[in-house]
Each structure stands twice: as C-alpha cells, then as structure tokens.
Amino acid sequence: MTTTCEDNEMNNSGMDAFSIQNYRRDSTHCFYQNRVIQPLLTDLYQITMAYAYWKSGKIEDQAVFDLFFRKNPFHGEFTIFCGLEECLKFIKNFHYSAGDINYLKSVLPEGIEEEFFEYLGKLTAKDVTLYALDEGSVTFPRIPLMRLEGPLIIVQLLETTLLTLVNYASLMATNAARYRIVAGPVAKLLEFGLRRAQGPDGGLSSSKYAYIGGFDGTSNVLAGKLFNIPVKGTHAHAYITSYSGFDELVTRELPHRESGATADLLELSIEHRKNLSSVLHISTQEANDGELAAMVSFAIAFPDGFMALVDTYDVKRSGLLNFCAVALSLNDQGYRPVGIRIDSGDLAYLSCLARQNFITISEYYGLPWFAELTIVASNDINEETILSLNEQGHKIDCFGIGTHLVTCQKQPALGCVYKLVEINNQPRIKLSQDAEKITMPGKKNVFRLYGTEGWAVIDILQKDDEDPPEPGKKVLCRHPFHESKRAFVTPARVETLYKIWWKDGAIRQPIPSLEEVRNRVQESLGTLRQDHLRHLNPTPYKVAVSDNLYNFLHDLWLLNQPIGELS
Numbered sequence: 137m138t139t140t141c142e143d144n145e146m147n148n149s150g151m152d153a154f155s156i157q158n159y160r161r162d163s164t165h166c167f168y169q170n171r172v173i174q175p176l177l178t179d180l181y182q183i184t185m186a187y188a189y190w191k192s193g194k195i196e197d198q199a200v201f202d203l204f205f206r207k208n209p210f211h212g213e214f215t216i217f218c219g220l221e222e223c224l225k226f227i228k229n230f231h232y233s234a235g236d237i238n239y240l241k242s243v244l245p246e247g248i249e250e251e252f253f254e255y256l257g258k259l260t261a262k263d264v265t266l267y268a269l270d271e272g273s274v275t276f277p278r279i280p281l282m283r284l285e286g287p288l289i290i291v292q293l294l295e296t297t298l299l300t301l302v303n304y305a306s307l308m309a310t311n312a313a314r315y316r317i318v319a320g321p322v323a324k325l326l327e328f329g330l331r332r333a334q335g336p337d338g339g340l341s342s343s344k345y346a347y348i349g350g351f352d353g354t355s356n357v358l359a360g361k362l363f364n365i366p367v368k369g370t371h372a373h374a375y376i377t378s379y380s381g382f383d384e385l386v387t388r389e390l391p392h393r394e395s396g397a398t399a400d401l402l403e404l405s406i407e408h409r410k411n412l413s414s415v416l417h418i419s420t421q422e423a424n425d426g427e428l429a430a431m432v433s434f435a436i437a438f439p440d441g442f443m444a445l446v447d448t449y450d451v452k453r454s455g456l457l458n459f460c461a462v463a464l465s466l467n468d469q470g471y472r473p474v475g476i477r478i479d480s481g482d483l484a485y486l487s488c489l490a491r492q493n494f495i496t497i498s499e500y501y502g503l504p505w506f507a508e509l510t511i512v513a514s515n516d517i518n519e520e521t522i523l524s525l526n527e528q529g530h531k532i533d534c535f536g537i538g539t540h541l542v543t544c545q546k547q548p549a550l551g552c553v554y555k556l557v558e559i560n561n562q563p564r565i566k567l568s569q570d571a572e573k574i575t576m577p578g579k580k581n582v583f584r585l586y587g588t589e590g591w592a593v594i595d596i597l598q599k600d601d602e603d604p605p606e607p608g609k610k611v612l613c614r615h616p617f618h619e620s621k622r623a624f625v626t627p628a629r630v631e632t633l634y635k636i637w638w639k640d641g642a643i644r645q646p647i648p649s650l651e652e653v654r655n656r657v658q659e660s661l662g663t664l665r666q667d668h669l670r671h672l673n674p675t676p677y678k679v680a681v682s683d684n685l686y687n688f689l690h691d692l693w694l695l696n697q698p699i700g701e702l703s
C-alpha cells in the first residue's frame with residue numbers, strides 16, 4: 137500500500153498536521169517535508185564549486201556519483217539503508233528561491249557574475265536520475281546505496297543534503313534493528329529519547345527511524361502525529377512525588393465500570409494493602425503513603441490504562457505493594473490495570489520479584505490476568521544491558537529506551553560519502569594509501585545472490601553494461617582488492633538491488649508507507665544468516681566485484697598511480 141492523501145488525512149483523524157509551520161505537504165505525493173530540508177541546507181563549498189564549474193564551462197558536463205559507506209556501524213556486520221523518501225522529496229522540490237539567491241549574493245565573494253545567479257535561480261533536478269536500493273534494505277560497505285547521474289553542477293550540489301538525509305536515518309534504523317535483535321521478537325520496545333536527542337530534528341528523526349528499525353512506538357507526540365507512529369507512555373517520578381500523603385487526594389471516588397456504583401478507591405486500596413502485606417510478606421510500615429495517594433489519583437484518571445512507576449522510594453517495600461493494592465481496587469470496580477515501570481535498581485532482580493508477586497496474587501485471589509501484568513523497564517538501557525538481562529533471566533515485557541538509542545552513543549555517525557565515479561562517460565577513481573578507501577570507478581549495478589537455502593550469500597558489483605547474473609549460472613566473485621580472494625557462486629536466486637526512483641523530473645516508483653519500510657527491514661534482515669547478525673564477532677558478509685569490474689578497477693588504479701622513484 138502506498139501513502140495517499142486520503143490515507144494521511146484518515147490516519148491523522150482530521151488533525152491539522154499540514155499546518156505545522158515547519159512541515160509542508162507535498163502537492164503530489166502528500167507526504168510531509170521538513171522545511172529545513174532545502175537547497176541551502178548544504179556546505180558552502182558546493183556552491184563555490186558550482187560557480188567554478190559554471191565559470192569554466194562545465195555546464196553541459198554529465199557526472200555520476202555514488203553514495204556509500206566504508207564500514208558497518210556499532211561493530212556490526214550489517215547496515216539498514218534509510219532516508220530515501222526524504223531524498224526524493226528534496227530532489228523533487230530542489231529550487232533556489234529569490235531569497236536564497238539574495239542570501240548567496242551576500243555571502244559569496246564579490247565579482248561573481250550575475251548570470252550565474254540567474255542560472256541558479258532556474259536550476260532544478262529534472263535532469264537527474266537516481267538509482268537506489270529499497271528503503272529499509274539491509275546493506276553493506278562499498279555498495280552504492282544510491283547512484284546519481286546528471287549534469288555535474290546539480291548532482292554535485294545535492295551532495296551534502298543527501299548525505300545528511302541518509303547518514304543519520306540509516307544509523308538510527310540500524311541501531312534500532314540491533315536493539316530488536318537482542319530483545320527478540322516478542323518484547324515490546326518503546327523509544328523514549330526525545331529529551332536526550334540531538335535537538336528537535338534529531339528527536340523527530342530518531343522516533344521515525346527507531347520505528348522503522350523495529351521499535352513498537354514512541355513517547356514523542358509530534359512524531360506520532362506527523363508519521364502516524366503509535367505513541368505510548370507511562371508517567372514520571374514527579375507525578376509520584378507530587379503527593380506526600382492521603383489528605384492531598386481531592387478525588388477518591390471511582391464509579392464501577394458496569395454498575396456505576398461509586399467506591400472510595402483510597403479506602404479500598406488501604407484495605408487491600410493491609411491484606412497484601414500478609415500475602416506477600418511485606419510490612420506496610422515502610423510503604424509510602426504519598427506514593428499510594430499518587431497511584432490512586434492516577435488510577436482514577438486512567439482506570440482502563442493504569443500503569444505505575446514503582447521505583448520512586450523502594451520497589452520491594454513500597455512501590456510494588458502500593459501498585460498491587462491499587463490494581464486490586466481497580467479490579468473491584470470492574471477495571472483491568474496494565475502494569476508497572478521500573479526505572480532504577482537491578483532490573484533483572486526487580487522484574488523477577490515483581491512477576492513473582494503478581495503470580496502469588498493471581499493464585500491467591502484467583503485472578504489469572506494478574507500474573508500477566510506488563511513490566512516495563514527503563515534507565516539508561518543499551519544493547520549490552522539487554523544481553524546481560526537475557527543472561528541473568530528477567531521478566532520484562534517492554535523496554536523503554538532513550539539516550540543510548542537516539543544518540544547512537546556507541547557510534548554517533550555513519551560515514552557515508554559521495555564520490556564522483558564517472559564524468560562525460562570517463563571513469564574516475566579516487567586513490568588512497570589505504571586500499572579500502574579507493575573508490576570503485578564507473579557506473580555500476582549491484583546484485584544480491586541467494587543460496588539454495590534462501591540465505592543471502594554475497595553481493596556483487598558489476599559494470600553497468602555487464603549482463604546480470606542468472607540463477608543456476610556460475611558467477612566469479614572477486615574481492616575488490618585481494619587478487620587471490622575469489623569464489624564461484626551459483627545463485628539459486630538473483631535480486632537486482634537497484635530501482636530507478638527519479639528520472640525525467642518525476643518519482644518513478646510508488647513511495648512505500650512507513651509500515652512497508654518497517655516490514656522491509658525485518659524481511660531483509662531475515663535473509664541474513666544468524667552469524668552475520670550476532671552481537672559478538674559477527675561474520676562479515678561478502679561484497680564482491682565481477683571479474684570485469686576487478687580488471688577495470690585495477691587497470692585504472694595503475695594508470696592513475698604515479699610510479700615512485702628511489703634514490
């Protein structure tokens with residue numbers, strides 16, 4: 137299903153997201169565009185180069201650029217490609233306004249010819265062609281995620297913005313996908329990172345790409361509204377600490393869900409707390425009355441969605457006892473509480489303790505659902521914490537994750553680069569002391585070869601004019617730099633990874649919905665063997681070049697590498 141105007145309007149239930157100042161609705165494709173994404177969101181040197189290209193008569197030059205990265209992030213062996221939809225919106229709307237041109241006149245050195253500004257004012261990306269992988273695909277170092285062809289000046293001018301749109305989106309989706317892998321398919325994952333994100337745009341992007349990468353929802357309300365992502369949340373310690381005793385409770389009554397008969401929820405809870413004290417062998421002496429009052433008031437506000445933070449004073453001696461007392465009172469009034477959140481202490485131990493108490497109560501009171509109450513854990517959780525919790529054994533149903541997820545603390549940037557690989561049909565190569573950094577010259581195509589068991593075996597880059605590999609036919613796959621590293625692969629299936637997304641001034645494929653991209657991530661990861669995905673020392677996935685491309689690359693390398701002289 138692709139996103140249509142109607143879908144968006146329905147999804148947002150008539151809300152006025154379109155009027156939000158910093159987001160605009162694209163007239164044809166009806167998706168939001170952050171207004172910050174515009175041609176001046178670039179590095180000055182792109183515009184300086186544009187002038188120098190223009191001045192030296194390179195207006196008609198045709199260029200090909202590849203956008204790729206050299207190393208998978210987070211010590212992993214895979215990356216999720218994201219950001220394509222944003223790139224397409226940017227390319228589609230690429231145009232310098234009169235205000236942009238005036239600003240550029242004010243910052244560029246004096247003496248720049250007026251005709252250049254006239255040229256810039258008319259510039260669009262209509263002559264650009266964009267090839268790219270599907271958004272949400274798993275990918276690897278050296279695979280060009282995108283290939284851009286078109287007039288040198290415009291394709292050069294796109295560089296920085298495309299990089300900023302792909303780098304963080306892909307890093308974030310990869311990070312989220314890694315959390316999903318360690319948490320397993322069942323645990324719920326909520327993104328709580330807005331307050332710790334790299335500013336408001338970072339916060340919105342992280343919520344979007346965390347969802348795409350496999351999270352179940354976000355606490356970020358605007359992200360929910362703009363991207364139609366499920367929004368979820370509990371409450372903060374402030375809510376609990378805002379009460380210090382029973383007498384601060386203004387409302388105590390809660391009508392029964394069916395009969396409407398009112399009961400004093402505080403009285404019921406105090407009574408249940410007394411009984412629970414002997415059932416759970418916890419003294420009521422140390423249970424905090426302010427905490428109970430806060431929980432009662434929250435339960436009255438949300439009798440159908442009661443979820444309480446239990447670690448404000450002491451999970452074992454206060455929070456759990458108070459929560460269970462209020463939960464039983466809600467049950468008396470015909471409601472089903474939801475669960476607890478633990479935000480400090482030993483999350484393995486406390487979640488097991490909570491689950492044990494829930495089971496005891498469920499058996500004692502004959503309430504099977506009590507054993508199944510949701511346990512949410514938060515507090516500086518990262519991949520390693522989840523792995524460690526898994527080893528220890530825990531009873532957490534849902535992880536709320538902020539700082540480590542959205543700031544990508546383990547690796548704060550994906551190093552995507554944008555390199556010229558061909559100009560006027562002539563290949564270009566960028567040499568480096570470090571062979572791994574040498575660029576792959578020329579227009580290339582990329583294929584994924586699958587084995588008989590359905591796993592992805594290898595990705596192969598070929599020259600654009602080569603015939604694609606065929607199922608059942610042996611393909612020579614070569615390491616791009618090590619002559620002796622070669623293998624024959626007979627694929628059971630061949631996947632062409634590129635599609636043309638933008639050509640002749642129009643988007644050429646249906647834009648997948650957020651849900652489709654999210655599904656694509658899991659489907660794509662599902663084709664990788666487990667050893668590529670494991671946390672510790674994962675096996676690198678092979679990215680090869682065809683024999684033709686190998687020879688082409690090495691011939692050009694020798695041609696361009698000066699021969700040193702020893703004296």
Ligand SMILES: Nc1ncnc2c1ncn2[C@@H]1O[C@H](COP(=O)(O)OP(=O)(O)OP(=O)(O)O)[C@@H](O)[C@H]1O
Nearest residue numbers: 479480481482483484485515516517521524525528
């Ligand atoms: N069982 C566990 N195994 C591994 N790591 C855990 C476990 N329980 C909690 N953690 C992690 O340990 C860290 C504990 O943080 P910290 O030392 O600040 O303690 P805290 O419980 O938050 O303390 P405070 O009560 O003072 O806020 C957090 O990053 C948390 O995710």
Ligand SMILES: O=P(O)(O)OC[C@H]1O[C@H](OP(=O)(O)OP(=O)(O)O)[C@H](O)[C@@H]1O
Nearest residue numbers: 328479514515516517536537538539540
């Ligand atoms: O820990 P994170 O992964 O970043 O998840 C988000 C955190 O945000 C909240 O804490 P808050 O800002 O209230 O402060 P705190 O860290 O002192 O609990 C919440 O209680 C989580 O602990």
Ligand SMILES: O=C(O)c1cccnc1
Nearest residue numbers: 328355368369370371536
């Ligand atoms: O809803 C929550 O529990 C929440 C939201 C943001 C940050 N920490 C927790």
Ligand SMILES: [Mg+2]
Nearest residue numbers: 479514515516
């Ligand atoms: Mg915290």
